[in-house]
Amino acid sequence: MSEFVPTPTAEVCIDSALVASLLREQHPDLAQLPLGERHEGWDNVTWRLGGDLAVRLPRRAIASTMVATELAWLPRIGKDWPFRAPLPVRIGSPNEAYPWRWSVVPWISGHTAYDEPLSALGAHDLGLALAALHQSAPADAPVNPFRSTPLSQRVDRAKARLTALASQAASHPSTGGARLDTDAAESLLRRGARRHAPGLVCAHLDIHGGNVITDGGRLAGIIDWGDAGAGDAATDLGQAYVLLGPTRWRTMITAYGRANRDTISRAKAEAVACAVTLATITDGRYAASGWDALVSLGVATREA
Incomplete structure (x- = not known):
């Protein structure tokens, strides 16, 4: 299949009438709260509910399993x-009108980091947040079939994406005029893949600008935990590099406080893997952030 994929089509119609009916049937004490703004992502639709809550519903069958x-x-x-996340406060069940479980979660006010990037203070916040998250994973922690695996087992997929990206013309809008050095990128991947994580931690595994919420440049919360599970801390740290860029990433790493040389090497390799994944998405925000990271990592160049 093509590496360049659009946002998946929703498999159900989630409109305000459906959300209101689910609330009336299953959580009638919340049904009088007004429905506000609606946000549709790859996997879920989120409706603001009153001032402090939101209704979160999968829009695809694969998302319902997450x-x-x-x-x-x-x-x-x-x-x-020490940071906000959409921990469910109510859980809804499927019915004749809607086929999957859904939830009511706290509303996290702010903007996505794509729309309002993290400042230096926000990068510091993110480092503290990831340090709190990255506790040793319990034996029964979820395992993400793709992102929980060691980078050494994902290198071939990353290389395939590198090959696809290298075939793009430098004039393609998403590249920003960048040209990829596949040899340099593969070298960085191999270097990190040779270093093994000392143990698995609880990890988000999908840190990007759409899942990090900011308020005035500070970290307001981290959302979309469907991919979370046991993983290498370097996976989150590498994804954070793509989000932050090198300067603010160093600020984040200082706040994180426990990234040694091996962790940094794995994180840089994970950053390449994350960047090539984002760069292959047709949504311009994702693609641009991926290409920007490849340039800052020294594995792509742009003409002055």
Whole structure:
């Protein structure tokens, strides 16, 4: 299949009438709260509910299987986090009108980091947040079939994406005029893949500008935990590099406080893997952030 994929088509119609009916049937004490702004992502639709809550519903069958992580595991590991996350406060069941489990979660006010990037203080916040998240994973932690695996087992997929990206013309809008050095990128990948994580931690595994919420440049919260599970801390740290760029990433790493040389090497390799993934997405925000990271990592160049 093509590496260049658009946002998946929703498999159900989630409109205000459906959301209101689900609330009336299953959580009638919340049904009088007004429905506000609507946000549609790859996997879920989120409707603001009143001032402080939101209704979160999967829009695809594959997303409904990921909801188990958010509904069962997130409250278990997230109750003492020093940052906000959409820990479910109510859980809804499927019915004749809607086929999957859904939830009511806290509303996290702010903007996506694509729209309002993290400042230096926000990068510091993110480092503290990831340090709190990255506790040793329990034996029964969820395992993401793609992102929980060591980078050494994902290198071939990253290389395939590198090959696809290298075939893009430098004039393609998403590249910003960048040209990819596949040899340099593969070298960085191999270097990190040779270093093994000392142990698995609880990890988000999908840190990008759409999942990090900011307020005035500070970290307001981290959302979309469907991919979360046991993983290498370097996966989150590498994804954060793509989000932050090198200068603010160093600020984040200082706040994180426990990244040694091997961790940094793995994180840089994970940053390449994340960047090539984002660069292959047709949404311009994702693609641009991926190409910007490849340039800052020294594996792509732009003409002055």
